[in-house]
Amino acid sequence: MDYREAEQRAPLKRVWKGMIPIELQLAASDAIELLASAVLPEPFQTFYMLIPRVGYLPFISPKIKERWLDPMLALARSDQEIKESDIWFEYKGQALKWHYPIGLLYDMLVTDIHKGDAELPWSLTLHVRKLPTAKVIAQPHGQLMRDMFMAMIKEADFTRNGSTKRVMDLAKSDQMQLLDGLESHTYEKYFAIHSILIPPSTFADTRAPVSSSSTASSAQKNRAAMVPKAIPVRFYMQTAGSLDDGAAKDAPTGATASTTGASSGNTGAAKQADITQFHVSQVPIPLYREGSTSELATLADAFKLCYGITDQTNDAFVTNCVCISHGVCVPWESPISWLAEHFFYADCFLHMVVISV
Numbered sequence: 001m002d003y004r005e006a007e008q009r010a011p012l013k014r015v016w017k018g019m020i021p022i023e024l025q026l027a028a029s030d031a032i033e034l035l036a037s038a039v040l041p042e043p044f045q046t047f048y049m050l051i052p053r054v055g056y057l058p059f060i061s062p063k064i065k066e067r068w069l070d071p072m073l074a075l076a077r078s079d080q081e082i083k084e085s086d087i088w089f090e091y092k093g094q095a096l097k098w099h100y101p102i103g104l105l106y107d108m109l110v111t112d113i114h115k116g117d118a119e120l121p122w123s124l125t126l127h128v129r130k131l132p133t134a135k136v137i138a139q140p141h142g143q144l145m146r147d148m149f150m151a152m153i154k155e156a157d158f159t160r161n162g163s164t165k166r167v168m169d170l171a172k173s174d175q176m177q178l179l180d181g182l183e184s185h186t187y188e189k190y191f192a193i194h195s196i197l198i199p200p201s202t203f204a205d206t207r208a209p210v211s212s213s214s215t216a217s218s219a220q221k222n223r224a225a226m227v228p229k230a231i232p233v234r235f236y237m238q239t240a241g242s243l244d245d246g247a248a249k250d251a252p253t254g255a256t257a258s259t260t261g262a263s264s265g266n267t268g269a270a271k272q273a274d275i276t277q278f279h280v281s282q283v284p285i286p287l288y289r290e291g292s293t294s295e296l297a298t299l300a301d302a303f304k305l306c307y308g309i310t311d312q313t314n315d316a317f318v319t320n321c322v323c324i325s326h327g328v329c330v331p332w333e334s335p336i337s338w339l340a341e342h343f344f345y346a347d348c349f350l351h352m353v354v355i356s357v
Contacts, residue, residue, distance in 0.1 A: 009200070011342040015326050016187050018053040020106055021121040024064065027090070030129050034073065034080045044072040048121060052185040053103030053326060054346045057096060058145040059183045061087040064126070082128045085141035090125040094275050095132050098140040099148050101345045107324045107353045108236055109273045114322045114329050114355065135276075146179050149347060153178075156348035157197060159284050160228035166197050182346050190346070198348065230284030231340045235306050237279045237321075237354040273355075281306040287337050299323060299339065300332040303354070317354075324353045 024047040028038040035041075047068040051060050061084045069082050089096045096105055110119045131138060154164040170178070174193050181190025285302040289295045300318060303309070309317075323330045325343055330352065345351050 013187065015343060016052075016054060016190075018103060018326055019050045020053055020102060021048065021050050023048055023121040023123045024068070024126045025123070026069075027125050027127045030127055033129060034082075035076045035078055040072065041075055044068065044075070047126075051102055053101065053106070055102050055182065055185055056100075056145050056149070057089055057098040057102060058084070058087075058140045058142050061140070062142065069128070083141075085139045086128045086131070088127050088131050088136065088140055090127060091122075092272055095135045096124075097136055097275065099137060099145065101347070101351060103326055104236070104345070104351045104353070105275075107327060108238075108275060108278060111273055113327065114324055114357065118327070142183070146183075149179065149182065150175070152347035152349065153197070156232040159230050159232040160198070160348075162229050170196065194348075227287065228340075230286055231302075231336050231350065232282075232348060233285045233302055233306070233336070233350040233352065234280060234282045235303060235352050235354055237281065237307070238273060238356065239277050239279050278353075285336055296335040296337055298332065299330060299334045299336060299352070302336050303332075303352075320356055321354050322357050324355065325351060 025045070026034075026040060031038050031040055039045075047064065049060070049063070049067075064087065065082060065084055073080060073082070088098065091105075091109055094109070100108075106122060107113060110122070111117075113119075131140070137144075150167070154167045157164045157167045170193065174196070177189055178193040180186070181188075181193070283306050285305060286297055289297050289301055300315065303317065303323070304314075318332045323332065325339075330339065330343070336350075339350055343350060
């Protein structure tokens with residue numbers, strides 16, 4: 001890797017290495033069932049660990065079981081059994097969607113993260129019984145997570161290239177390396193395969209339009225073949241409790257009081273975010289603004305497209321909302337191509353959390 005490529009990959013590497021410290025406590029009801037007591041023995045009352053933002057909860061469950069739950073049961077001489085697929089996590093009464101990236105969950109649920117008031121360590125409750133299948137997908141184990149992750153990779157590939165050929169052409173050993181790199185959070189192992197799916201030069205010099213004439217150079221044609229048709233982006237917009245009548249009448253599809261500038265009248269402390277109250281929107285985002293072959297689309301353009309804001313002068317959401325990804329407030333004027341190259345999650349999607357301010 002030359003110096004220029006290393007410099008280009010620096011932001012991506014920092015994103016990949018992002019970690020969240022967590023503090024786990026076993027649910028009292030589960031402790032009673034496992035140990036016949038709500039009080040855990042020393043030193044098992046609380047378990048701490050660092051977990052990767054780009055990872056998934058089922059991939060950390062084996063370590064939690066091996067390092068915390070199994071030794072605790074052995075010390076207490078309990079005959080109860082815990083399976084990895086029994087483990088699920090809760091935050092302030094909300095079951096966490098285990099198929100969402102960990103960093104995405106944190107950005108959605110930790111109140112006032114955009115103000116720099118991060119909750120560290122992130123205090124979670126661990127459960128090993130009574131998975132609420134009405135709220136989360138059943139059987140949160142590693143193999144199912146791997147299968148779901150590969151499905152997301154294929155969807156991202158189709159959005160970018162119009163087919164899943166790049167993923168489907170991966171050898172079985174390459175697929176296993178990609179998954180092992182994700183599960184073990186090994187940068188080199190993961191990106192050795194990821195670079196096959198999305199070559200590092202994909203977004204190089206995207207400002208320069210590619211000639212369609214017969215005199216176009218071979219380099220130009222190769223670059224045109226690598227430039228994606230669209231960018232896979234998902235917005236998770238925190239919905240307001242209500243819209244006033246005027247704002248509701250004029251609000252575009254999917255918009256809330258925060259995007260139209262209306263106020264719900266609640267100026268007090270921020271309420272705890274509810275994961276069920278996020279509106280998820282996804283459409284393929286082109287690299288360039290509509291009608292242009294040189295002006296790059298921005299994050300604001302992507303948001304307007306996702307939520308059907310056809311009035312290009314309607315930028316109220318820029319003032320009234322912030323967009324968060326990987327714990328960072330992302331400027332609305334950021335080129336979507338730069339974000340797609342440096343801010344994607346392991347599933348090759350941009351996951352952007354939009355909250356009102």
